[in-house]
Amino acid sequence: MEIIENSSFKTDLQPYRSLDPRTKLLILVLINIIIFFHTGFYTETACVILICAVMLYHKRYLSCVKIITLYAALWSLIMVSIRFQNIMVAMLSIIFILVRKIFPVMIFGTLLISSTRVGEMISALQQIRIPKNIIIPLTVTIRFFPTIREEFSCILDAMKIRKIRVSFKNIVFHPLLLMEHILVPMMLRLSSVAEELSAAVATRGIDSSKPRTSYYQLEFGTADVVFILLFFTLMLLTLKGGVEVLL
Amino acid sequence: MIQMRNVSFCYEEGKENGVHNISLDIPKGQCILLTGESGCGKTTLTRLINGLVPHFYSGTLTGEVFIAGQELEKWSLDELSTKVGSVFQNPRSQFFNLDTTGEIAFGCENLGWSRKKIHERIQKTIENLKIDHLMNKDIFSLSGGEKQMVAIASGYAMNPDIFVLDEPSANLDTLATQHLKQLLSCLKAEGKTIIIAEHRLYYLREIADSVLYMKNGYIVEQWTDKEFSHLPEEERLKRGLRSYDLKMLSVDHKTQRPAVDDSFSVENLSVCYKGRDPVLKGITCQASTGEIIAVIGHNGRGKSTFARCLCGLVRESAGSILYQGKRMSYKTRSGKIYLVMQDSNYQLFSDSVEGELALSTKDENVHRKHLTDWLLKKLSLEELKERHPMTLSGGQKQRLAIAAGIVQDADVMILDEPTSGLDFENMQRVKEIMKMIKQEGKRAFIITHDYEFLLATCDRVLEIDNGKIKKNYPVNEQNLSQLQRFFLQTTEMV
Numbered sequence: 043m044e045i046i047e048n049s050s051f052k053t054d055l056q057p058y059r060s061l062d063p064r065t066k067l068l069i070l071v072l073i074n075i076i077i078f079f080h081t082g083f084y085t086e087t088a089c090v091i092l093i094c095a096v097m098l099y100h101k102r103y104l105s106c107v108k109i110i111t112l113y114a115a116l117w118s119l120i121m122v123s124i125r126f127q128n129i130m131v132a133m134l135s136i137i138f139i140l141v142r143k144i145f146p147v148m149i150f151g152t153l154l155i156s157s158t159r160v161g162e163m164i165s166a167l168q169q170i171r172i173p174k175n176i177i178i179p180l181t182v183t184i185r186f187f188p189t190i191r192e193e194f195s196c197i198l199d200a201m202k203i204r205k206i207r208v209s210f211k212n213i214v215f216h217p218l219l220l221m222e223h224i225l226v227p228m229m230l231r232l233s234s235v236a237e238e239l240s241a242a243v244a245t246r247g248i249d250s251s252k253p254r255t256s257y258y259q260l261e262f263g264t265a266d267v268v269f270i271l272l273f274f275t276l277m278l279l280t281l282k283g284g285v286e287v288l289l
Numbered sequence: 290m291i292q293m294r295n296v297s298f299c300y301e302e303g304k305e306n307g308v309h310n311i312s313l314d315i316p317k318g319q320c321i322l323l324t325g326e327s328g329c330g331k332t333t334l335t336r337l338i339n340g341l342v343p344h345f346y347s348g349t350l351t352g353e354v355f356i357a358g359q360e361l362e363k364w365s366l367d368e369l370s371t372k373v374g375s376v377f378q379n380p381r382s383q384f385f386n387l388d389t390t391g392e393i394a395f396g397c398e399n400l401g402w403s404r405k406k407i408h409e410r411i412q413k414t415i416e417n418l419k420i421d422h423l424m425n426k427d428i429f430s431l432s433g434g435e436k437q438m439v440a441i442a443s444g445y446a447m448n449p450d451i452f453v454l455d456e457p458s459a460n461l462d463t464l465a466t467q468h469l470k471q472l473l474s475c476l477k478a479e480g481k482t483i484i485i486a487e488h489r490l491y492y493l494r495e496i497a498d499s500v501l502y503m504k505n506g507y508i509v510e511q512w513t514d515k516e517f518s519h520l521p522e523e524e525r526l527k528r529g530l531r532s533y534d535l536k537m538l539s540v541d542h543k544t545q546r547p548a549v550d551d552s553f554s555v556e557n558l559s560v561c562y563k564g565r566d567p568v569l570k571g572i573t574c575q576a577s578t579g580e581i582i583a584v585i586g587h588n589g590r591g592k593s594t595f596a597r598c599l600c601g602l603v604r605e606s607a608g609s610i611l612y613q614g615k616r617m618s619y620k621t622r623s624g625k626i627y628l629v630m631q632d633s634n635y636q637l638f639s640d641s642v643e644g645e646l647a648l649s650t651k652d653e654n655v656h657r658k659h660l661t662d663w664l665l666k667k668l669s670l671e672e673l674k675e676r677h678p679m680t681l682s683g684g685q686k687q688r689l690a691i692a693a694g695i696v697q698d699a700d701v702m703i704l705d706e707p708t709s710g711l712d713f714e715n716m717q718r719v720k721e722i723m724k725m726i727k728q729e730g731k732r733a734f735i736i737t738h739d740y741e742f743l744l745a746t747c748d749r750v751l752e753i754d755n756g757k758i759k760k761n762y763p764v765n766e767q768n769l770s771q772l773q774r775f776f777l778q779t780t781e782m783v
Contacts, residue, residue, distance in 0.1 A: 159391050249367045252401030
């Protein structure tokens, strides 16, 4: 009996708390709308706070702290830089503002990718009836982010060994050369990974005409409803002029 | 199970070599080992079995291929995937999912099996292959060996009768290769038909039923396992094949060991990543001029951190590295201590072979020019001067990466698994280069799992275990038994 006990294993997935991928996708769309109708400081901050709440739900405490600090730093930089009447500083402040704009989408996108299994994502997209020829490229893209990160750090190591420095001086004076040294090996690596990957996937029946099933079961819970409602309210407010109207 | 009649295939783009006039008949439950130098057509032959040729890689196919009683062209790739499971060389690029369980379920999901059936298959896979420790893991956190196990498991889950493996051991260490061997004998015991293309042969002894030797796209010779084990060494070397029985190997007596000096020394080196236990705990060692040192040890015990710290990719938390009595700081090390990465693709940045070497040096004097030309000649890269580095073969890229280090005037070279995935001829070349490094008065640390290569090139062995040097001894006849214990006993242990 004991042997059987030992050789049996948990095929139930480790309990980990995450929103349904469909919820996350919907929230991502809502965030995009909120940011697109750019309102002001309060609406954006409200949005970032909501995102932080989602992160806390996913138990990403540390990244939550990081994000708040970063966001505060961005705002202070903008506040400081718009007081200068220097062209260089003005250009910098435009960059800061752009970064601030895409910031919420970026952090939520990162959360979406890092907290969703590829299999879950595929089955979520299937359930909302996205055609297969969109799902596969989309999931491949998602799958590629960690690969890019891994390849990138390898290339940086290799550059260091070859004495190609990613220093401030090189960034300013030889930006194109530096870009070439990073991007060319990266592209070549990624294209070979892509080819090998698609060959591997082809031998696993990805082309099958049968409707795909999913091993992961998705569950739509209370938390999903709560977060969707929160973001939806914020979006409605944005359409009416933002949180600022209430003040 | 598999029949081929006069099969020839050539790729459309003509980039790779195809195969010619292949006829074979592989009965059910057999294990076939395909071998031969790089580019001999082994990989193409495996693709003819898993259907990637002609369904994925297009070209002209003549002759007849029958897989499980049906003609290859009539199979669609997804139906064939339930008959043939494939494992590829590079564990990095064969996973679609980022978690192991999802990956193993992936093929079954594609075929539209019910959740219950998938669950059963996964259970069975875990049970039969004994991989419960690998479930629910992040793919990126696995070692190369573990990744290959997951790759085999994900094929196994679809319950195929045939397994096709293309150089599965290329990125594995001794222990992982051993696990691979176990897994293969497990598959064989279940009556699966196995086809493996490999350079490293020793681990397939007693698993392979027959060995096919390929050259230029033809099957030239065929042996049974027994015949192949009795093949005299000269015959094996003549065909450029790696050793089939590592126990037969011994130390090369002719090479002269370099005189001991302390031109390069590592003192009490420790590395500690933030918030974790120290990875290296006080490593002390010396490397004399012209000395080639093998760094051995199982994966995850500190070998690669040692290498990364030496060449300035990781900062030491204590200790120092001295070259000719002077301390080399973390910053000055990078470039002076040169690392040849396992995958040299990352290390090449320029658009021509010549440019690659020019990149390594700022000053353009006659001496440099001389050195560059000499090196290119010596490493047989001379005719490829104008070529783009990425169009070179694996072995050529590796030689170019080594050459760049020499031009860069690095005093210490570190090579990370220089022989992984190399055929015999390229391994011989690496040996020659090591001799050259010796003569140049440089020194090298080679991280390796390749027993055959170690015996032929290295002067001394450093065994690293749990962040410390466990053993440090010269390679000679007296120590052969120690080496055998490390490399071969793991073989028998399991």
